[in-house]
Every structure is written in structure tokens, then in C-alpha cells.
Amino acid sequence: MSVTLISNNILQFNTNTLEDVRKEFNLHDPGMMEQTIDILYDWCQKQDHFVKKDFPRDYLERFIIYAKGSLEKAKLRIDRLCTMRTMAPNLFEKSNAKNDFPDLRDFYINVFMPKLTEDNYRIHVAKMMTKNITPSGFLKTYQHAAIMCEYITVYDYAQGFYSIMDLSDVNMADVLTNMNLADFRNNINLFTECYGFRIAGIFIISTSKMIDAFVKILKQIVSDKIAQRINVFKTVTSLHEFLPKELLPEDFGGDQKSLCELYDEMNEEMSTEKHVAHMKEMQLTCTNENLRQSGRFDEEYLGMPGSFKLLSVD
Template identity: 45%
Template sequence: MNSIPENTLLNFKDDTLVSVRKDYDLEKPGRMDEAVDILVEWLKKQDHFVKKEFAREHLERRIIFSKGSVERAKVKLDRNCTLKTLMPTFYENINFKNDYKESDTIVDAILPKLTDDHYRCYALKCFAKRFDNGFTNYFRFSLAMIEYISAHDYCKGLIAILDYRETNLIEMIKKIDITELRHFITLLTEGYGMKIKSMHIIHTSKAIDTLVTILKQCVSAKIGQRIQVHKDMESLHKFVQKDVLPTEFGGDEKSIFELHDNWVNELSSEEFQKYFEAIKAATTNEMYRQTDKFNDEYMGMAGTFRTFLVD
């Protein structure tokens, strides 16, 4: 890939491609092509992969999201396909434009502008007072966005910003299924290889301490140390530059409501739905995997998710 294609949802800086590659020692001519070639040849030998052919641009982004490591990209691809096999509920079809009722109370988006150091921000503003339907559809929407940026983005990782100031946090905590949340975060970090640079939560009540405790049970110790709580936007702006943030977050970007609608429309489009159907079929057939290899990599018996999570 010689340049990053223009995109209606995601903007890039003029030096993003070169700068991100340079961080991983892949900026010299031919280096990225060599890395992708290695990944292509490796895929051909993976008998347990249902889908072995991916666009070269997709594989390049896998390498970038794996911090430039081909070996790490192999592991992430394997885990992504395996986790899709083990957790199909996250990939059930839903018409986001018509049936995603959570849009009335949970408004989120991956933001258009990159930070100066080429990180992408995710922002969420929640108004919900009750959570009778749980969070499964929200996780499905989030993973659809992640699939989109896996195909189109070029960045070093994510910064998450969660505004819960207008949320009934006690009711929300009651409805959190810790197992489901852990599975979702495992998919995000281990399946897609998303580096979470930091997580910023905006809330003023003491109940936020309980939420942070729950989150720390579901993420690695390293990510847990990156969780920060803010009482107002001024505090947030010390860590996240204002020009990338929506107006509701005190920034210069479009409204979070408009950005959310743009994502709903894109993820509901015929083009993306066709792509999503194809990419979610990238699963594994464990009958063809070497059991000892599965045990070595996932620390458990083949086909059991409980032991897989030990990692």
C-alpha cells in the first residue's frame, strides 16, 4: 500500500503512513511488502483456518496493529478467527439503522481525526437510566466498528473516552455481565490486537469506583493502570487534545450525535454488510488444528473457552 485511501469516516494526516511505519521499522521501500508476503505464505499452511485469503491491505493493517511484528500478527489472526468461532453471539446480524434501539441512550463513535501522535479516539456519551436489555447489542455495534477500522484505518491504537455523567451508574453496574464484558474485551485486545493507550471515564459520583474495579477485572494489569477518572471536561483536555473531540466533550469536532449517525448509516450500508458477512466467516475448524498446538497457545483443551481465557 503506497498511500492510505480517502475515507468518509476516518481522516489521516499527510505523514500518517510513513510515521506509523517508521515507528515499527517498516518505512523502507519493500519492507512492508516482505512482511505481508510472509503472512500470506503462513496463512496458506493453516489447515484449521476456514478463510485463508485476505486482502493485502487488511494484512498490512494487522501487522501495524501488532506493532509491526509479523509473528504477533500471526497470533492475533489465529486468535481472531478462533474467538469468532467460540463467540458467534457477538456476530449475529442486526439492522443497526432500524433495530439498534440502544442508539437512543448510548451515543458513540470512533472519531474522524487522529491525534498528533497518530492515535484514534473512541467517544461514548450515555444517557440511559435503565439497562433492561443488557449490553449485547452495544458490543455487536462496537465490534462492527472495529471490523471497519481493521479494514480502513491506519493508527497506533485507541484512546477511549466514556462520558457517564447523565447515566444511572448504579443501574448500569447491576446489569453488567462480567463474563460477557471480559469476552468482549478479549476480542478487542487479543482478537483484533487493538492497543488501548488510555481509557478516560467522566463521572462525579462515588459509584464510579465500582465500575473501575469491574473494568480492572476484565483487562490486563497494564491497561488497568491506564484508566483515569475525570470530574469534568477540563480535566480530560489535559490528556486528550480538544481538536479531535466532539462539541459535547468541549472539542472542535462535529457533534457526537452526528458522528454516531454517520457510523450507523455506514455499518448498515449494503457495501459494509457484504464485507461483514465475508469477514465474520473467517473462523476456524478445530478438527484440523493440531491439538497440542492449540494447548500450547491457548493453555487449555481444544474447544473449551474457559481454559482459553486463562491467557
Template identity: 40%
Template sequence: MKEILKHEILEFHPDTLIRVREACGLDAPGRMEEAVGLLRDWAAKQEHFLKKDFDPIFLEALLLTCKGSVEKAKIRLDLMCTMRTFAPELFVKIHVKKDFPQFHKVCKALVVPKMTEDHYRLGILKITGCYPTLFQDLFQWVVIMNEYLKFHDYSIGHICLVDLREANIFDLVTKLNPIELRNTFTLITKGYGTRIKSINFLTPSKTVEAIVSLFKQVLSPKITSRIEVHKNIEEIYERVPKYMLPKDFGGDDISLDKIHDAWMEVHSSEEYIMHLKEMQKAGRTNRAGALRSTTPCSECPAPSGHSTSISLFSSFKTGLKYYRKSNNSFICSNLYSLFDCLTNQGRRIF
């Protein structure tokens, strides 16, 4: 990519492309093209990938999330495909207008047009109501948004603003499944590679601590250390410039509803729906092939008796070690069950 194409919603600074590449160590002449070529050639050789011809723009975006490391990008691409097998429920819905009949009535989840001076995006989630499958719909909507951003955005990371001022937080907590929360964040941060600069909850209610506590139980300390709770909008202004915020939040941009409507049109385009359909079938991983892969990776030692580090073995072993340390027996048992389901020998390998 030699320049960022103009977008109907997203805005960029004149120096965004070069500054983002500099931050990721990919600004040297020819460095990005070389890295994309290496990653493309590697993907084409993976027998367990049902889709091998990934778009260069997508691969470039993936490399940016890995700060230029081709080896880390391989792991990330493998995980992104594998998650389509592990958590297929995150990829079912693709028609944003007809597949989310209740969601848009009580929830707005979007990325605002402008970016910060240091090239971060602002994502806003505003919840005003609840229903039994709210979070299942929300997580699928987040996947649709991230899938789109991988092809159209160019930024360093994201600031998240969660507005719960009009929500019944206790009701939300009862609907939030920790396993689904973990799976979604794994896909977004480890698969799509979204860098989260901060998560800002906006509500005067003390019951928000119940949600924060749930986040801390299932998400990594690195992410949970970036969670902040704000009692009023004035505190948000200390974290997010007002020129980025919708006028509903006292900012200078158009209203949240207008931004939401614009994203609805973009996500409803025939071109994007076809893309999602293609990724539904092409992104899935042949599990047996993934376990047989012998592609070496210098950054991630393979388990004993297996030459593959870009594999399910490493991912589950690392995850299990983390959750053992946290004494979370519920998640440990789920990791074991999922691994056994895929290999029928999970406990023996561990």
C-alpha cells in the same frame, strides 16, 4: 498500500502512513510488502482456516498492531478466527439500523474524525440510559466498528473516553457480565490488535469505582493501569486536544449526533454488510484442524507433547496461569469448561 485513501469520516495527517510504519518498524523500503507476503502465504497453508484469502490491506493493519512481527501476527490472526467459534454472540448482528433498536436511543459509540498529532484515534462511548441487553449490543457494535477500522484506518492506537455523566452507574453494573467483558477485550486487543493508550471515565459519581473494580477483576494489569477517572470535562482537555472533541464536549468538531449519524450510514452500506456476512462464515475456525496444526512459532513455546504454539493449548495455558495467580476461581472454571468443550481432554493436557 502506497498511500492512505481518502475517507468520508476519518481524517489523517499528511505524514500518517510513514509515521505509523516508523513506529512499528515497517518503514524500510519493501519491508511491509515482504511481511504481508509472508503472512498471506502462511494463512493460505492453514488447513483449519475456512477463509485463507485475506485482503492485503487487512493483513497490513494486522502487522501494524504487532509492530511488524509476522509471528505475532500469525497468533493474532488465529485468535481472531478462533474467537468466532468461542464467542459467536459477538458476531451475530450486522444490520446496524434494524438490529440495534434500543441501543442507539441510549448509547453513542464511535470514533471521531480527527486524530492526535502523534496519530492516535479517539473513541467515545456516551451512555445515557440502560436496558437488560445493553452491553451485549454494545460489544457487538464495538466488533462492527473494529472490523471496519481494520480495513479503513491507519493509526498507532486508541484513546477511549467513556462519558457516564447522564447514566445510572449502579444500574449499568448490574447489567455488565464480566465474562462478556473479558471476551470482548480479548478479541479487540489480542485479535484485532487495538492498542489502548488510555481509558478515561468521565463522571462526578463515586459509584464509577464499581465499574473500575470490575474491569480490574477481568482485564490485564497492563490495560487496567491505563484507566483514569475524571470528574469534569476540563480534566479531559488535559488528555485530549479540544480540536478533536465534538462541540458537545466543548471541542471544535461537529456534534456527537452528527458523527454518529455519519457512522450509521457507513456501516449500513451494502458493501460493508456484505463484508460482515462474508466474515461471519469465512472467519470461523475448524476447531479440530486448529488443534492438529503443526505450524511452528519461535516466539511462543508449545506445550509438552504438542508442536504447535499458535494453538488453543498455548492460549488457554497462558490464560489459566494468569487467572490462577489472581485467585479468580470463577474464571478458571470457565476456562476449563470451555477448553473441555472443545477438546474433551483439557484437564489432562494442563
């Protein structure tokens, strides 16, 4: 059964997105994707430490796409995601983006832009909205991000992502002081190492002299490849040299709706009865570590919650 991409006001697709993305990873031949999903599905069924083994086929296909067609990477990321749910359950406690986070909009906005680039990359935007930075506020942003990651995995079909982090309106000293480094690491790993979203570039907007300390922390979390794709700008207009204006929000001089409008619309979509039910179902996709094959929980999981990999701040 083939995936059907349905454009809405939250996620829109190019005319040939499905075919073009599959072709990029040599999965476009008739029957090739179905065969690959079969292998991944059968593998999941054989994992004794998975509490829930039945993943939707469309869901598995996204893991294959984000792994560039590599079954081994897709397996590892599904395992990491299930492990993260077990070892950092506080990130996955919420299921309703609208009702569970009524005030988050005033603290932090996190959205994916509706339109894809011509080569099927999607733009992600995160913006700190307040100077009143608190540890509890950060935790809510990570919990909200977990709901968003699930939504993207269920409904999107992007080749990769560009991520914008707008920190221009906050005191970076307050950010660094109130940010729990373990939770921040887990949040970044959720995007890159668990769901496996392919990051083509990270654009940070800030004029703070302390932004270098934040970037140093971020580079310790992400891979060397992603670390080389981190750019720091002083103004949002600098983004126009790298990303099409017609795909950016009006807050950044673009043609799309404002971040607040996009956030509200996306929250509505992520709070439907269907998606809330999906979120609650996926809370079961954790692990029983007592049943994991010995020797499997090794250096692959360094950086996962519960490990002793430390981050250096200074």
C-alpha cells in the same frame, strides 16, 4: 501494492500518516511491508483450523501495524479473532449497523473521532445515553462494536487509540447489575486481544461512588500495561489536560461535531452495501477446532470465551 488512505468525514488522516506509522515500526523501507504481508498471508494459508484462509492484504497489514510490526503477535491476534467468532458467535451475528440497531442510539453511542492526533493516534468515545439499562441493550452494543472494529481494521491506519468511556449519566449500580461479565470481557478482548488495537489511555468519566467496582472489573480484563493507563475523571473538561480540544466532540467542549451526529454519519458508512458484504464475508473467518494442532489451544487463550477464568466483582 501500497495501501491508499482516503480521508472522508468519518476517518481523516494526517499528510504523512502512512509513512510515519510504518516508520514508527521499522516497516518503511521499500518492499519491507509487502514482504511482511507475504509471510503472514502464507502462514494463514497453512492453518488447517481456519475455515477461511484468504484475508485481504490491506487487512493483514493493519494487523501487522497494530502488532507494532511483530509477525508473531499478528498471527496470534488473527487466530484469536477467528476463535472468538467460533466461541462467541452471538457477538458477530449482525452485519448492518444502521438497520440492525435502529434504537441503539438512545441507549449507547460508540464512535471514533474523525481526526488523528499529531502523532497519529485516534480517539474512541463510548457514552451511555439512558438510565434504562438492560442486558439486551448491552449485547446490542457489543454486536455494534464488532461491526465498528471491522470498519476500523479495513479503513483506518492509526498508530494507536485513546478511549473515553462517559458513564456520567447512568446509575453504576444498574450498569453492574445488568452487565453480563462474560460478554463484557469478550467485548474488551475483541478490541485489545483480537483486533489488537493499541490503547494509549482509557479515560472514564463518572461521579459515582461505585465506579471503583467497574474499574476493578476492567483491570482484571486488560493487561497490566493498559490497567496502568486507566484514569477516572468527574468532569469532561478534565479530558482537555490530556487530549486536544480540537479533536473532541462538542459534547466534551471540543471543536468536532456532536456525538449523535458522528454516530449517525459513521453508521451510514458502516451500512453501505460494500461494508455489509464485507461483514458477511468475515463471518466465515471462524475456526474448526477439531483441526487445530494439539497443544496449540493452551494458556494463550485464557480469557477467551469458553475458558474458566473468573472475574471478581467485590
